[in-house]
Amino acid sequence: MSFVVAGGTGTVGSKITRELLGQGHQVRVLTRDAERAAERLGHQDGLEFFQIDLTDPGRLVGGFGKGDRVFVGLGGSPTQVQDENALIDAAASAEVEYLVKLSCEGVDTGTENLILDVHRAVEGHLADSGIPSTLVRPSTFIxxxxxxxxxxxxxxxxxxxxxxxxxTFVDTRDVAEVFASLLRQGPEAHAGRAYTLTGxxxxxxxxxxxxxxxxxxxxxxxxxxxxxxxxxxxxxxxxxxxxxxxxxxxxxxxxxxxxxQVHGDTHVLLGKPxxxxxxxxxxxxxxxxxxx
Missing domain, CATH: 3.90.25.10 (UDP-galactose 4-epimerase, domain 1)
Known part of the structure; x- marks a missing residue:
């Protein structure tokens, strides 16, 4: 099974990558700087670095393969919406099997907030893409x-x-373990769902x-x-x-x-508190x- 991680050097993405590698899976990390990514994650069996240009759709599509299972979760930047949408478009063109998106608790409220606005925009784009997907909305990371x-x-x-x-501050180790589980279990178990992760x-x-x-x-x-x-x-x-x-x-x-509000999704998905x-x-x- 092939997993693709877009955001693999981030706080959550790096933990997801290590979690999947530790379970013996193959992981391709999409990165704008392969050398920096290798410094962060090291060279390991099963780990591949694929250098991308978020403004080059053709290059982006090459980072995905038909049937891949994908994590998308980039760090905050002025172009986060544009960049994550470009990744989603490329994943759709490559006919990936499944995509899990790192979002944020509160997206489904009427609260005006820069962080929530970014994730609302990307969630909407993902919904229109046709990719079987799952949204994960954690609270603030402790x-x-x-x-x-x-x-x-x-x-x-x-x-x-x-x-x-x-x-309800959440530990990113729990968040990463949830993502790894969702990716392994796939769209049959989780497509179309949104999970709220809290401490x-x-x-x-x-x-x-x-x-x-x-x-x-x-x-x-x-x-x-x-x-x-x-x-x-x-x-x-x-x-x-x-x-x-x-x-x-x-x-x-x-x-x-x-x-x-404490939600039970973290406990249920992890099978532990x-x-x-x-x-x-x-x-x-x-x-x-x-x-x-």
Missing amino acids: DTIVSIASQFIPQDAWGGNSADGVC PDAVSMSQVAELISTAVSREVRHHERAESENESFLTGLGLPPLQVAVLLGLDQFTREGIMS ARPAAAFINETVAELLSAS
Whole structure:
């Protein structure tokens, strides 16, 4: 069975690739930089790197084969909609068997948010493509929150505008395991479905700070800022406008409770409980903070 991963060097895609390889499958990673991808993933039996140009439809089609099962999940960029749609078009032209798309919880709500708008556009394009497909809509990754926190905690500058909201932060290891399972089981089991992946409990940012404090044995604070104050703070750091908008969007998810409900899909699809936020924090945060 042949699997194709578009986004194989990303937080989720790299884990999916390793998961499938570890199970003895063949994986082709579509990448704009094969050398960088090899540095990230290493050279392994069963792993192929196929260099693509997202503006070259002919080259893109060559990355897929008839009957392939495909993961699409690119990182955020100004051209994410255009790039993912191009991959979907190429996959359709190549007559792939099945495609699973990394989306985001909240897409099916009326909430206005840059992150959700991107995924809504791609989901719509995928629906029109005719490819048997499955949508996976995870809540905010606890990995992302800890990574952001580790950059600011040493200066006691970690904060945002999450108010007293809560989020069912999900571990990307669980997300990757779900994707690997969907790809293996295929369209007969999952085509036409949309799954919402969450952690097992809803926690606030102040509770995340408490969990980090316990893990590193010192007080860590998450400072509450007004949205305008937080936007000015992030912009003042010299961050690109897109990154600022994404960070503000993550706060919105928590503040407005968009991802506050625990869903059972993660448990059902994995056949085991989802990992709690505390597990990831306890395993990783001390190392992250020591490196920051």
